[in-house]
Amino acid sequence: MSYKLININENLELLNDYPFQRLNNLLKDIQKPKKSSEIIMSIGEPKHNPPAFVKNIINKNYEKWAKYPPTLGMEKLNIASINWLNRRFNLSKKVLNHKENIVQLAGTREGLFNIALALSPSIKNNNKPVMLLPDPFYQVYAGACRISGAEPVFIGSLKKNNFVPSFSNAKKEILKRTSIIYICSPSNPEGASLKLKEWENLILLARKYAAVLIVDECYTDIYFKKRPLGVLEACKKLKTGLDNIVSFHSLSKRSNVPGIRSGFAVGDKYLIENFKKLRHYCAGQQPLPIQEVATALWNEDSHSEKNRKLYTKKFKLAKEIFKKHKNFYLPDGGFYIWLEVGNGEKFTKLLWKEKGIKVMPGAYLSKLDNSKDYIRIALVSNFKETKTALEGIYDVLSKHVK
Structure with a gap:
């Protein structure tokens, strides 16, 4: 053959x-x-x-290796993740619902890829859809775009703009076709963090053109002077909702546990609902002992x-x-x-x-x-x-x- x-x-x-x-x-x-x-x-x-308690928790939950994990994550892990978000970004407890606004991931890499398959349509305004990507970029963004059938448009993160991409400078005909905008803050590799006005402009742009704003914030807990402003915190300061926004967070960098592959997506409940629908078909979830570890890590900040x-x-x-x-x-x-x-x-x-x-x-x-x-x-x-x-x-x- x-x-x-x-x-x-x-x-x-x-x-x-x-x-x-x-x-x-x-x-x-x-x-x-x-x-x-x-x-x-x-x-x-x-x-x-990694924190010493990780090993103890895995050993304590040894028998749970014999069970399938829930596809969308344990309830207490979702609650712990949202509690961390509330602490980290000074959010009201009324902003996020652990049943509607969040889904657990086997690491943010697969989530950042699969969300494009779930949320990008095959046609946008009678044309092939476009995804706007920062450049330089995490390669997963471009891979997700191409496999989903969209056209990548790279927007330069230039030194003269403090390495923050100016997505609004894209041509209007491109913006009308845009289904998804990817952004990383603090960014990889430049380490640039968006300020409030930059978040405001980006959120307004996504909503104006009915695009999904996908925010990769896996480095948000590594900083040296001023704590980076996250997109959810920006929404709070701007007194706006979470429409069109999905943010991704990971334990790999924050807690030095890249091997457990644990993260989550959080944001607009309509988008999360549709992302969950795809995940029931294709996504492997963190094993239960790992979810127990992740719960403990999100609950502990020291x-x-x-x-x-x-x-x-x-x-x-x-x-x-x-x-x-x-x-x-x-x-x-x-x-x-x-x-x-x-x-x-x-x-x-x-x-x-x-x-x-x-x-x-x-x-x-x-x-x-x-x-x-x-x-x-x-x-x-x-x-x-x-x-x-x-x-x-x-x-x-x-x-x-x-």
């Missing part, structure tokens, strides 16, 4: 290689120094220790505060090391440094060859020409390894970039 005779989804051909595949291909023929241990700063996988202090210490170190580099800046939030180095791919190869340090070229996260000048550095390792890496990066920068 010839596999060439089998027709598959044509939209799969529109998917690019994932950034980590491209990075491996870039470096595969380059040997790092034999005496250097590799330091991986290319992937945003938190390496701080471990997140300790986590934030560890990142703050590393960013203070980075500021000191790169104080003579004119293009270094401290982000509003998140754990990335978005560093201008001239030629990102070339610098990445030099850094691996000379120091055994792996970073991500900006071009692999973006379609913008400007992004080719950047690298993304994930400050996820311990302080000692981070110090070694940042000093190594600065050394290569000083020798090769003028």
